[in-house]
Amino acid sequence: MKTLQLGQSALEVSRLALGCMRMASLDLEEAKQVIQTSLDLGINFFDHADIYGKGQSERLFGQAIKDMGIDRERLMIQSKCGIRQGFFDFSKEHILQSVDGILERLQTDYLDLLVLHRPDTLWEPEEVAETFTYLKEQGKVRHFGLSNVNRYQFEHLQAYMDQPLLVNQLQFSLVHTPMIDSGLQVNMLSDGATNRDGGILDYCRLHGVTIQAWSPFMIDLVKGTFFDHPDYPELNQVLRELATAKGVSVEAIATAFILRHPAKMQVILGSMNPDRLRNIAKASEIELDRKEWYRLYLAAGKFLP
Ligand SMILES: NC(=O)c1ccc[n+]([C@@H]2O[C@H](COP(=O)([O-])OP(=O)(O)OC[C@H]3O[C@@H](n4cnc5c(N)ncnc54)[C@H](OP(=O)(O)O)[C@@H]3O)[C@@H](O)[C@H]2O)c1
Numbered sequence: 001m002k003t004l005q006l007g008q009s010a011l012e013v014s015r016l017a018l019g020c021m022r023m024a025s026l027d028l029e030e031a032k033q034v035i036q037t038s039l040d041l042g043i044n045f046f047d048h049a050d051i052y053g054k055g056q057s058e059r060l061f062g063q064a065i066k067d068m069g070i071d072r073e074r075l076m077i078q079s080k081c082g083i084r085q086g087f088f089d090f091s092k093e094h095i096l097q098s099v100d101g102i103l104e105r106l107q108t109d110y111l112d113l114l115v116l117h118r119p120d121t122l123w124e125p126e127e128v129a130e131t132f133t134y135l136k137e138q139g140k141v142r143h144f145g146l147s148n149v150n151r152y153q154f155e156h157l158q159a160y161m162d163q164p165l166l167v168n169q170l171q172f173s174l175v176h177t178p179m180i181d182s183g184l185q186v187n188m189l190s191d192g193a194t195n196r197d198g199g200i201l202d203y204c205r206l207h208g209v210t211i212q213a214w215s216p217f218m219i220d221l222v223k224g225t226f227f228d229h230p231d232y233p234e235l236n237q238v239l240r241e242l243a244t245a246k247g248v249s250v251e252a253i254a255t256a257f258i259l260r261h262p263a264k265m266q267v268i269l270g271s272m273n274p275d276r277l278r279n280i281a282k283a284s285e286i287e288l289d290r291k292e293w294y295r296l297y298l299a300a301g302k303f304l305p
Pocket of ligand 1: 018019020021022047048117147148169170213214215216217218225227251268269270271272273276
């Protein structure tokens with residue numbers, strides 16, 4: 001398993017992480033199997049959020065690692081908070097309450113990373129920074145990050161922090177590439193030229209922030225994944241061709257597409273199927289060349305000027 005240094009920290013983490021959003025649908029034995037498979041594959045990073053399964057994903061995970069007797073220090077556990085029923089909440093009171101709930105459900109004393117899930121426009125960055133410092137001093141959280149934020153939101157909070165924010169979790173996949181499209185179509189009148197994120201990709205590269213790519217295979221919640229999806233015949237054709245040529249699965253090729261980008265993203269996988277995880281992990285053993293990478297990009301219906 002390939003690893004990366006997370007943000008500007010000394011933490012060495014697997015480039016593939018297990019996203020636990022869907023863990024709530026498993027029973028305890030199945031959850032243990034998925035966790036064990038991940039560890040066997042060299043995946044040491046687990047992404048949670050307080051809202052996944054209304055806390056049930058964290059509860060199952062916490063029980064599973066306790067039953068399995070896994071040494072806590074072997075795992076990098078991240079969770080997210082800030083999304084509430086019908087609103088977003090980055091207040092000190094809510095963040096502190098959320099962290100206590102997360103730690104209790106995960107049956108652990110600390111989080112390796114706490115990430116704020118989606119921007120709350122009513123936030124006070126100074127208050128958030130103060131809350132983070134307090135959580136660190138209390139030993140409850142070691143590192144911090146943000147999710148779904150643009151360059152200026154990231155910079156705004158960083159300005160008040162005395163330690164670097166390590167990650168920005170953003171949607172990215174073969175079929176969801178606005179971060180890249182706008183950089184390829186600078187100053188054009190095409191739709192893809194629209195800069196939706198303040199240049200977050202280049203910002204993160206310049207400042208050593210790790211982008212965590214979420215939903216690496218999903219089109220959306222209704223359509224499901226792009227594998228064999230009728231909206232993407234050309235993409236699936238090229239995925240199959242490259243998979244055959246390299247002796248891996250189409251899932252591994254789609255993952256390698258993300259890993260190949262020099263931004264060194266971490267991929268947050270959502271599959272709860274051990275066989276699929278084993279197939280996907282082979283992405284770590286191959287590398288796409290420039291021509292293959294652009295061929296996939298174009299086959300997904302993207303445009304080059
Ligand atoms: N920060 C945010 O706002 C945000 C938002 C969404 C998600 N996330 C994080 O990102 C993680 C991944 O999200 P995701 O679950 O949407 O990602 P995904 O890996 O793109 O999708 C996984 C889903 O696709 C299904 N699937 C069907 N065919 C598949 C195939 N051939 N290969 C792989 N999966 C296939 C999986 O089912 P099986 O389980 O049966 O394989 C699973 O339900 C989440 O767990 C969460 O940690 C973050």
